[in-house]
Each structure stands twice: as structure tokens, then as C-alpha cells.
Amino acid sequence: MGLFGKFEKHHKKDPMQRVLEGLHGCIETKDEIRDEMIFCPEWNITIRPEIDQLDQQMAVLNFYVSSPDWEEPLFECCAGTGRDTDTAIGTATGSFLFAFMQGIALMQRGEDGTAFESSFAGHTHRWSVYKSNVVGIGEKTGDDDDAKEVTARYWELLKDHIAKRLGNQKMCYVKIYAAKAVGADGEHITGECRINDVPSEELGALVGKLAAKWNVQQFASQKQFFFIKQDPATVLPYPYSDAKIPTLSVMVKRALDIFAEVKTQEQYEQLFDKLNEAIGDETLAWECLSFLPEICAERAFGKLTFSEELLFSFGDNSTAVYKNQLADFYPLGNLMFSLFDSGIFGERTNDLYRSMIGMSSIYSAVEKLSENGAAPEGRISALIFNTPPGFEIR
Numbered sequence: 001m002g003l004f005g006k007f008e009k010h011h012k013k014d015p016m017q018r019v020l021e022g023l024h025g026c027i028e029t030k031d032e033i034r035d036e037m038i039f040c041p042e043w044n045i046t047i048r049p050e051i052d053q054l055d056q057q058m059a060v061l062n063f064y065v066s067s068p069d070w071e072e073p074l075f076e077c078c079a080g081t082g083r084d085t086d087t088a089i090g091t092a093t094g095s096f097l098f099a100f101m102q103g104i105a106l107m108q109r110g111e112d113g114t115a116f117e118s119s120f121a122g123h124t125h126r127w128s129v130y131k132s133n134v135v136g137i138g139e140k141t142g143d144d145d146d147a148k149e150v151t152a153r154y155w156e157l158l159k160d161h162i163a164k165r166l167g168n169q170k171m172c173y174v175k176i177y178a179a180k181a182v183g184a185d186g187e188h189i190t191g192e193c194r195i196n197d198v199p200s201e202e203l204g205a206l207v208g209k210l211a212a213k214w215n216v217q218q219f220a221s222q223k224q225f226f227f228i229k230q231d232p233a234t235v236l237p238y239p240y241s242d243a244k245i246p247t248l249s250v251m252v253k254r255a256l257d258i259f260a261e262v263k264t265q266e267q268y269e270q271l272f273d274k275l276n277e278a279i280g281d282e283t284l285a286w287e288c289l290s291f292l293p294e295i296c297a298e299r300a301f302g303k304l305t306f307s308e309e310l311l312f313s314f315g316d317n318s319t320a321v322y323k324n325q326l327a328d329f330y331p332l333g334n335l336m337f338s339l340f341d342s343g344i345f346g347e348r349t350n351d352l353y354r355s356m357i358g359m360s361s362i363y364s365a366v367e368k369l370s371e372n373g374a375a376p377e378g379r380i381s382a383l384i385f386n387t388p389p390g391f392e393i394r
Contacts (some may be wrong), residue, residue: 003301004041009230012130012320014052014343015051015059015085015089015319016049016051018086018089019027019049019051019061019089019093020033020036020037020038020049021033022048022089022090023038023049023092023093023096023097024038026097027032027040027047027097027101027105027279028042028101028102028105029042029049029105029171031109033295036048036049036344037049037344038107040239042108043067043108044102044283045063045065045067045104045232046065046066046067046070047063047064048063048064048065048066049061049062049063049064050062050063050064052077053087053193054085054086054237055083055085056084056088056089056139057081057083057084057085057088058080058081058088058091059078059079059080059081059082059088059089059091059210059391060075060077060078060079060080060084060092061078061079061080061089061092061093061096062076062077063075063076063077063078063100063215065094065100065104065391069170069171070170070171071170071241071331072170072196072331072334074173074197075115075197076096076100076175077282078092078095078096078100079092079095080092080093080094087103087211087245087299088285094337095135095223096157098133098135099132099133099134099135099223099225100115100132100223100225101132102132102133103131103132103133103173103225103226103295104227104228106130106132106227107128107130107171107227107229108141108329109386110128111130112130112131113128113129113130113229114129114131114155114283115128116128116129116159116162116163116265117163118163118166118270118377120166120167120168120169120325120393121321121392121393121394122337123168123236124234125166125167125168125230125231125235126165126203126230126231126233126234127163127228127229127230127231127243128228128229128231129155129159129224129227129228129229129230130226130228131151131152131153131154131155131226132151132223132224132225132226132227133147133153133219133224134150134153134222134224134389135222135223135224136150136220136221136222136223137220137221137260138216138218138219138221139216139217139220140180140214140215140216140220144382147284151211151224154176154178154207154210154224155224155226156216157205157206158176158193158203158206159202159205161202161230161390162174162195162203162226163208164310164322165195165198165200165322165324165325166228166324167232167292167322167325167326167327167394168228168235168236168238168394169327170227170229170230170232170235170328171227171230172195172228173195173196173225173227173228173231174193174194174195174223174225174228174246174325175192175193175194175197175223175224175225175228176192176207176222176223176226177190177191177192177193177207177221177223178190178191178192178207178211178221178222178223179211179219179220179222180211180212180214180215180217180219180220181217181218181219182215182219182375183218187211187212187317189206189208189212189332190208190221191204191205191206191208191209191210191211192204192207193206193207194340195324196324197326198323198325198330200308201305202307202308213262217260218240237325238394239281239284244382248331248332248335249339250259250327250334250337251279251288252285252288252332252335252336253339253344254278255275255278255285255288255289255292256292256336256339256345256352258274258278259271259292259352259355260322260348260351260352262355262359264316266358267343272285272286272289272388275288279285281388282388283390283391283392283394285321285329286387286388286391287328287329287332290385291328291329291332292333292336292361293333293356293360293363294360294361294383295329295333295336295355295367296336296353296356296357296360297330297360297362297363298362299337300353300357300365301362303377304362304366304369304378304379305379305380306323306362306380307379307380307381307382308322308323309321309323309381309382310323310326310329310382310383311324311382311384311385312385312391312393313384313385313386313387314378314387318384320382326393326394328394332364340352340353345373361383362383365380
């Protein structure tokens with residue numbers, strides 16, 4: 001019957017049911033529908049779809065894919081258009097299946113992986129990358145390569161840059177999106193590269209340069225995913241991966257409670273000691289002190305662009321590290337904003353958020369960039385952090 005034929009048979013009242021039934025039976029392993037989610041028992045993977053937008057001819061679907069074998073859930077947003085709601089949902093779901101889930105299937109089966117190595121914090125890590133199909137929209141001429149060459153093209157372009165951004169993760173994923181549109185007002189190029197759903201300005205520019213060379217009549221785009229899995233033999237222990245140890249969320253909540261108590265310069269100067277005592281992990285306490293205010297400021301000043309790197313100063317020496325490499329940078333930020341959104345801090349939330357922004361180095365830089373009250377624009381270079389004696393990069 002095919003994917004789109006399945007949608008023709010669905011009843012018209014429950015779009016989520018149509019999404020679930022469109023996924024069910026189309027994944028490259030056995031699956032079952034559980035509470036508006038798809039569970040794949042052989043892979044121990046759960047897919048939770050979410051309808052973001054829906055009208056008579058367009059669907060925007062979010063997919064959250066999780067496994068206890070991964071540190072974080074994976075996310076993909078797919079849009080689809082069609083003659084009616086059913087076919088729009090079918091197009092969006094098909095995009096998810098034909099690229100994202102096809103790459104997941106390769107990784108779960110260990111098929112067609114390409115081995116490579118990276119180095120982080122003095123340790124060598126071995127990886128295998130599984131490259132999904134390239135899914136394209138529109139037509140472009142001058143691209144007569146076979147399917148394998150097309151599949152490998154973006155990896156060959158980006159592999160060295162991606163390797164430099166890997167740390168000690170068990171797994172990470174990379175999304176590539178390239179597009180070129182030609183109209184009366186000229187050409188419009190889009191190049192996007194997201195590592196664990198965090199955009200890389202540098203790598204996106206490389207993707208955009210490739211798309212700029214396309215010969216396009218009106219519009220063309222390509223999307224591809226890399227799923228990168230670390231060899232278990234090179235995965236180093238991480239203190240917050242054991243369920244017996246208090247979770248990072250508990251630690252972040254403790255840290256935010258202490259941040260909320262800071263009203264004076266003297267209290268700020270005592271902040272690290274209080275965090276260290278409450279958390280019991282000098283590295284994590286220092287990361288909460290250093291990272292959380294900067295992450296708040298990055299969100300607050302969204303018109304600025306920020307370096308992908310941080311500089312850690314160890315006395316006379318400094319080490320540059322990509323934020324993507326760190327086990328805690330983005331997870332700490334995600335947990336912090338989840339706690340803010342939960343309402344657990346009540347009426348204190350906005351004051352705490354503003355207070356933390358004011359503690360950041362970014363805020364100091366913004367004050368210098370701002371002139372006559374105008375909104376700041378520009379790029380913030382890599383922040384430099386002076387580390388305490390017990391700090392370790394992880």
C-alpha cells in the first residue's frame with residue numbers, strides 16, 4: 001500500500017493517531033504503539049511525536065527519540081505539505097523515516113559504519129559514524145554522482161571539524177541541511193550543521209558554500225544525518241551516569257537555590273565555596289558557577305553570536321575546548337531552563353534569571369558593545385575561565 005496510501009485510510013478526527021499509525025510498521029524493526037509513542041523493543045528506543053503545527057495543507061511534526069543507552073534524547077523537526085492534512089502528515093513523517101530513522105537503523109544494526117578517532121582531554125576515543133540517506137527536495141543540475149558518493153559528500157567535507165567537537169559522549173548526532181533558492185530578488189543560500197541540535201556557525205558556513213555552487217532553477221534542498229557512536233572500550237566513566245548517584249537535576253536545583261541567595265558582592269565572593277559544599281564535586285560546582293550565568297546570558301542576548309569554544313586557564317597554560325565536547329555544558333543549561341519552566345522557583349524565577357545574567361562575563365561585554373541604549377550586535381569571542389586546582393575537563 002505504501003506510506004501515503006496508509007494515510008488515506010485513516011479516520012479524519014485524530015491527527016496524532018494518523019502520525020502514530022504512519023510510523024507503526026514502517027520502522028526497520030518491530031515496533032508497537034504505547035500511549036501516543038512508538039516503542040522499538042529490539043533497539044530499546046522510544047519515539048515520541050508531537051504536532052507542532054497543522055492545517056489543511058501543511059504539517060510540522062517534532063520527534064523526540066530516546067534510549068537509556070544514550071545520554072540525551074535526540075530531536076528532529078520535519079515539515080510536510082500536501083493536498084490535504086493526511087498527505088501533509090505523510091510527507092513530514094516520510095521525511096523523518098527516510099533519513100533520520102534510516103540512519104538510526106544503520107547505527108543500531110552496526111551496518112556501513114566508518115571508523116575514526118578523536119582526542120579530548122588527553123584521551124583517544126574511537127568512533128563509528130553511520131551516514132543516513134540524503135533526502136532532497138527540488139531539482140539541481142550538474143550532480144551526476146552515484147548514491148554512495150552523494151551520501152559521503154557532507155561527511156568528507158566536515159569529518160575533521162566534527163571530530164574536533166567530540167568529547168567523551170557515548171553517542172552524538174549531526175544534522176546537515178543545505179538549500180538554495182533563486183528568485184526575482186536573487187539567490188538565497190542556507191547552510192546548517194547542528195551537533196546534538198546545537199548549530200555550528202562555522203560548519204554551517206561550509207555547508208552553505210557547497211549549496212551556493214548548485215545550479216538551481218527555483219529551489220533545491222538536501223538533508224542528512226550522521227549518527228556517531230563511541231566504542232565502549234574508549235568511553236571514560238562519568239560520575240552522573242549511575243542511577244545511585246544524585247542526578248544532575250538535583251545538583252542544578254541546589255546550585256540555583258544558592259544563586260538565589262546572592263544579594264551582595266561579599267555573598268558572590270563566597271558563592272563557589274557554598275556551591276562546592278552543597279554539591280560535593282569541585283568540578284561540577286565550578287561548572288555551575290561559571291557556565292550557568294553565561295548560558296542565561298546567551299539566551300538573553302539572542303542577537304549576538306557566541307564562540308563555540310571556551311578557554312580554560314591552568315596557571316600559565318590555557319586549553320581551548322568546544323562546548324559540544326563537554327559532558328556538562330549543554331546538559332546543565334537544559335536542566336536549568338527546565339527547572340525555570342517548571343515553576344519550582346515561583347515568583348523568584350524572573351529575578352533569579354536576571355541576577356544570573358548580571359553575574360556573567362557576557363553581560364559585561366554587552367555593556368561595552370551597547371551604545372546610546374541601542375541593542376547590542378556582534379560576536380562574543382571565546383570566554384576565558386580561571387580554573388581551581390581540583391578542576392578537570394570532562
